[in-house]
Amino acid sequence: MTQMVWAILATLLFSLSTPFTKIFADEYPPLFLSALLYGGSVFGASVGIIPFLGLAPRTPREFLGGGGISRTARWALAGSILIGGVVAPVLLMVGLSGARASQGSLLMNAEGIFTVLIAGLLFRERLTGRLIAGTILGGAGCALLSWKGTGTAGLWALPFLGAALLWALDSNILRYLSSINPLVLTVWKGMGSSLLLLLLSVSLETLPRFSPEILAVLLTGAVGYGMSLVFFIRSIGLIGVSRTGAWFSFSPFLGALLSLLVLREPVPGIFPVSFGILMVAAVLLQENAPAPPSGKNTSR
Numbered sequence: 001m002t003q004m005v006w007a008i009l010a011t012l013l014f015s016l017s018t019p020f021t022k023i024f025a026d027e028y029p030p031l032f033l034s035a036l037l038y039g040g041s042v043f044g045a046s047v048g049i050i051p052f053l054g055l056a057p058r059t060p061r062e063f064l065g066g067g068g069i070s071r072t073a074r075w076a077l078a079g080s081i082l083i084g085g086v087v088a089p090v091l092l093m094v095g096l097s098g099a100r101a102s103q104g105s106l107l108m109n110a111e112g113i114f115t116v117l118i119a120g121l122l123f124r125e126r127l128t129g130r131l132i133a134g135t136i137l138g139g140a141g142c143a144l145l146s147w148k149g150t151g152t153a154g155l156w157a158l159p160f161l162g163a164a165l166l167w168a169l170d171s172n173i174l175r176y177l178s179s180i181n182p183l184v185l186t187v188w189k190g191m192g193s194s195l196l197l198l199l200l201s202v203s204l205e206t207l208p209r210f211s212p213e214i215l216a217v218l219l220t221g222a223v224g225y226g227m228s229l230v231f232f233i234r235s236i237g238l239i240g241v242s243r244t245g246a247w248f249s250f251s252p253f254l255g256a257l258l259s260l261l262v263l264r265e266p267v268p269g270i271f272p273v274s275f276g277i278l279m280v281a282a283v284l285l286q287e288n289a290p291a292p293p294s295g296k297n298t299s300r
Contacts, residue, residue: 044226
């Protein structure tokens with residue numbers, strides 16, 4: 001049980017970011033908010049230099065990727081920063097600014113579904129019957145959650161589904177970066193994403209004045225993105241990817257529950273049904289899944 005503490009901490013810390021990100025999304029433009037969250041993740045990831053975690057690069061050579069990064073890896077890193085570090089988080093912020101955090105959090109379960117489909121269709125990974133069943137069930141749960149009583153799908157769901165699709169693609173791209181120290185990769189990706197987002201924000205948005213609340217946004221990124229990732233990586237080293245991923249798959253559900261409690265959002269009638277369906281789908285997607293966890297969390 002002691003070894004599982006790291007996976008539980010990673011799950012809880014990432015889940016905590018959902019209701020607070022919703023609060024900030026109502027106050028700040030999406031590009032600027034995403035830049036702050038990813039900037040904060042760099043500081044949060046620095047907790048990985050603590051010796052007993054065993055993640056700190058031991059030499060400058062390792063910090064640069066172990067003697068150099070191949071051309072393929074450089075392209076993969078650039079694509080990962082653009083897709084998973086810029087476009088996807090902006091879509092998530094746009095979605096949170098116009099929808100309930102609890103529903104949006106549950107819709108992010110679509111990431112696991114898209115990850116499985118991309119891995120099977122584009123990268124030819126074997127799909128078991130359990131994975132296929134989980135994918136179908138998860139798709140049904142997401143569709144049910146986004147459905148309106150008028151008989152039409154809610155447009156509010158599109159940014160969340162778009163973010164989930166791009167993060168799933170990012171998870172598969174990160175397979176080309178497996179030789180790089182995960183902590184190093186997180187720091188460089190966080191820096192690249194936050195810089196690009198900040199440049200775009202300066203060009204396209206009206207920036208808010210500095211306020212103490214901005215420090216709260218940075219803290220949310222540090223805890224919910226950076227520190228969560230470090231504990232996640234530590235857990236992988238102790239109990240493996242599949243068991244760590246099984247714990248982390250519950251973060252959307254915890255995020256939804258925390259949003260209902262913290263933000264006091266109303267519970268729509270369809271929510272408990274969708275919650276149950278997506279919970280079953282998340283469990284089914286764990287066995288022999290094409291390992292989204294390490295990619296998933298190095299992309300956030």
